[in-house]
Amino acid sequence: MPIWSQFPFIxxxxxxxxxxxLILNPQMEIQVWNQFMVTHSHRSAEDVVGRNLFDIFPELxxxxxxxxxxxxxxxxxxxxxxxxxxPYLFRFQHNRQxxxxxxxxxxNCAFQPLLDTGGEVAYVCITIRDMTDVAVYENRLKxxxxxxxxxxxxxxxxxxxxxxxxxxxxxEEVTRLRRYDGQLALLMFDLxxxxxxxxxxxxxxxxxxxxxxxxxxxxxxxxxxxAGRYGGxxxxxxxxxxxxxxxxxxxxxxRKVMCRKPVVHEGIEIPISASLGVTHYRCKDHSxxxxxxEADTALxxxxxxxxxxxxxxDEQSVNPK
Amino acid sequence: MSIPLLICDDSNMARxxxxxxxxxxxxxxxxxxxxxxxxxxxxxxxxxxxLFLDLTMPVMDGYQVLEAIQREGHKTMTIVISADIQPExxxxxxKLKALDFIKKPVDKSKLTEVLTKYGLI
Amino acid sequence: xxxxxxxxxxxxxxxxxxxxxxxxxxxxxxxxxFNVFIxxxxxxxxxxxxxxxxxxxxxxxxxPTVSAVRQAFYTTKGxxxxxxxxxxxxxxxxxHEIAEMMAYDRADLGSTAEQELLxxxxxxxxxxxxxxxxxxLEEALSYSPPALxxxxxxxxxxxxxxxxxxxxxxxxxxxxxxENKAFQCDMLLFMPGVSLSHLLGILDMLLDxx
Numbered sequence: 001m002p003i004w005s006q007f008p009f010i011x012x013x014x015x016x017x018x019x020x021x022l023i024l025n026p027q028m029e030i031q032v033w034n035q036f037m038v039t040h041s042h043r044s045a046e047d048v049v050g051r052n053l054f055d056i057f058p059e060l061x062x063x064x065x066x067x068x069x070x071x072x073x074x075x076x077x078x079x080x081x082x083x084x085x086x087p088y089l090f091r092f093q094h095n096r097q098x099x100x101x102x103x104x105x106x107x108n109c110a111f112q113p114l115l116d117t118g119g120e121v122a123y124v125c126i127t128i129r130d131m132t133d134v135a136v137y138e139n140r141l142k143x144x145x146x147x148x149x150x151x152x153x154x155x156x157x158x159x160x161x162x163x164x165x166x167x168x169x170x171x172e173e174v175t176r177l178r179r180y181d182g183q184l185a186l187l188m189f190d191l192x193x194x195x196x197x198x199x200x201x202x203x204x205x206x207x208x209x210x211x212x213x214x215x216x217x218x219x220x221x222x223x224x225x226x227a228g229r230y231g232g233x234x235x236x237x238x239x240x241x242x243x244x245x246x247x248x249x250x251x252x253x254x255r256k257v258m259c260r261k262p263v264v265h266e267g268i269e270i271p272i273s274a275s276l277g278v279t280h281y282r283c284k285d286h287s288x289x290x291x292x293x294e295a296d297t298a299l300x301x302x303x304x305x306x307x308x309x310x311x312x313x314d315e316q317s318v319n320p321k
Numbered sequence: 322m323s324i325p326l327l328i329c330d331d332s333n334m335a336r337x338x339x340x341x342x343x344x345x346x347x348x349x350x351x352x353x354x355x356x357x358x359x360x361x362x363x364x365x366x367x368x369x370x371x372l373f374l375d376l377t378m379p380v381m382d383g384y385q386v387l388e389a390i391q392r393e394g395h396k397t398m399t400i401v402i403s404a405d406i407q408p409e410x411x412x413x414x415x416k417l418k419a420l421d422f423i424k425k426p427v428d429k430s431k432l433t434e435v436l437t438k439y440g441l442i
Numbered sequence: 443x444x445x446x447x448x449x450x451x452x453x454x455x456x457x458x459x460x461x462x463x464x465x466x467x468x469x470x471x472x473x474x475x476f477n478v479f480i481x482x483x484x485x486x487x488x489x490x491x492x493x494x495x496x497x498x499x500x501x502x503x504x505x506p507t508v509s510a511v512r513q514a515f516y517t518t519k520g521x522x523x524x525x526x527x528x529x530x531x532x533x534x535x536x537x538h539e540i541a542e543m544m545a546y547d548r549a550d551l552g553s554t555a556e557q558e559l560l561x562x563x564x565x566x567x568x569x570x571x572x573x574x575x576x577x578x579l580e581e582a583l584s585y586s587p588p589a590l591x592x593x594x595x596x597x598x599x600x601x602x603x604x605x606x607x608x609x610x611x612x613x614x615x616x617x618x619x620x621e622n623k624a625f626q627c628d629m630l631l632f633m634p635g636v637s638l639s640h641l642l643g644i645l646d647m648l649l650d651x652x
Binding site: 332338379406409 | 456462
């Protein structure tokens with residue numbers, strides 16, 4: 001027997017510790033209910049001891065709870081629950097009544113078998129620890145990490161994906177295609193005479209043009225299409241499940257939507273237009289770098305042939321339309 | 322004449338444990354095997370009127386030994402001594418015509434009880 | 443660096459048999475919990491060097507990605523004894539099969555339910571197997587709650603070599619699979635340093651009995 005078991009204040013300690021202690025017999029009747037449990041459940045020990053746990057707390061997830069206890073009774077093994085998977089066992093108020101951050105007390109629970117002299121499980125002791133502080137901070141950290149991830153993937157000016165992230169996703173998509181087959185169209189486009197915009201109207205006007213272009217682009221694309229800012233005034237879009245014909249259709253729509261209306265910056269109208277290059281996934285040994293190169297070649301061809309038009313990459317020739 | 326007895330287990334310690342649990346005054350001629358293949362060789366050589374057999378072993382496991390004994394028609398009486406205490410494991414070895422099943426770690430009283438039950442001592 | 447420990451053939455054999463018996467008990471626990479038949483394999487005992495741990499892991503675990511759970515164990519008898527960590531590694535098996543066996547409600551099945559299941563199974567295996575080892579070595583153990591190392595991660599991500607504070611540890615690999623099911627998991631027990639010397643001492647005492 002441990003030396004401290006005879007110590008006179010042990011029962012006081014049981015009621016003062018910042019941990020819930022609850023002991024059940026095999027009939028699920030409550031045997032011990034310490035002050036932590038009283039405080040947080042608003043049920044006194046006199047009220048609950050000797051009564052069936054599920055009668056008093058019908059909201060407990062009974063099937064789950066019994067499965068957990070089976071492990072303890074049959075296997076004589078400890079069991080645990082963590083707030084990360086199961087936020088709480090009992091829906092208690094937490095002590096962050098002022099600082100807040102959570103609706104309830106997050107809990108870590110341990111289920112310990114208490115063996116009689118014959119080695120059989122006489123009782124199960126459940127201890128409940130308040131993990132709300134940890135959970136609140138961890139959840140904040142997770143939110144911050146998620147925000148950070150968004151920021152690291154996004155181009156600040158246009159709110160489109162930045163080049164690195166767009167290219168990584170495009171590469172994944174092409175890898176998937178090479179394994180499972182399917183279709184994909186790739187579009188790259190460049191604003192015509194963008195340098196002139198910057199020189200004539202100033203860089204702030206140039207920024208406004210880029211913002212407006214990306215807004216127009218977002219409105220036009222499907223939710224599955226993935227657009228990015230490839231460089232200065234160059235944009236890239238891949239269209240999953242889309243053949244060349246579909247790619248051409250989208251290219252024409254982008255061309256139209258860009259030149260239809262000028263961008264307005266501080267009351268000044270700035271006319272814009274775009275030149276586009278289109279290509280599509282054709283065979284298993286097609287790499288994502290190759291596709292980008294093809295779209296770029298077609299884009300260059302559009303530039304050479306009068307701008308404000310789109311071209312398709314073709315192994316033999318490239319024709320502007 | 323002493324009884325040819327074979328102990329088959331991949332663990333040296335387990336083989337020793339079985340030997341130590343055998344009745345001291347029993348007139349036996351003990352052969353040891355460290356896997357099923359060695360056991361089958363010994364059985365074919367007539368060194369196993371009785372066999373104490375482990376189940377989980379490399380090369381050839383206990384189930385395969387029991388099958389081979391049946392297939393080759395040996396008269397070996399097998400008592401399985403295994404750590405695999407699943408009821409299903411016991412049912413399977415009994416179906417494969419093992420005489421009985423003893424849980425590891427083997428103790429003397431249990432082994433004596435089983436041997437007495439079958440009139441072997 | 444501490445002196446290299448060596449495991450004699452007798453010590454290895456003795457420990458293997460102890461693990462064998464414990465593994466049988468853990469397999470039986472799992473079988474009773476799921477009403478299935480567990481296929482057991484011979485435990486694999488090795489001394490591993492921290493600097494070679496990734497090579498060891500990929501040799502021991504033959505799967506590109508896995509889910510892993512860790513749990514610490516420590517003696518409850520006095521201030522010196524067995525302690526270490528167990529890592530249970532699940533192959534990318536059919537999770538729904540396990541969920542069905544554990545009688546989880548279909549509605550319950552989400553990523554947190556999957557995590558809870560991995561933690562529960564690890565806890566059952568660790569408890570049963572380590573208690574089995576402890577009883578034979580006349581020890582008593584207590585456990586930390588199981589914690590998820592990661593889901594669907596490459597094998598080498600299980601242990602971060604840079605973080606390891608030991609040079610040499612004993613590793614015991616125990617494999618469990620369920621007959622006719624896609625379920626497969628491996629339990630790796632790691633005991634470094636002092637705990638390992640303590641264990642070797644106990645094994646020597648056991649061997650002296652023979």
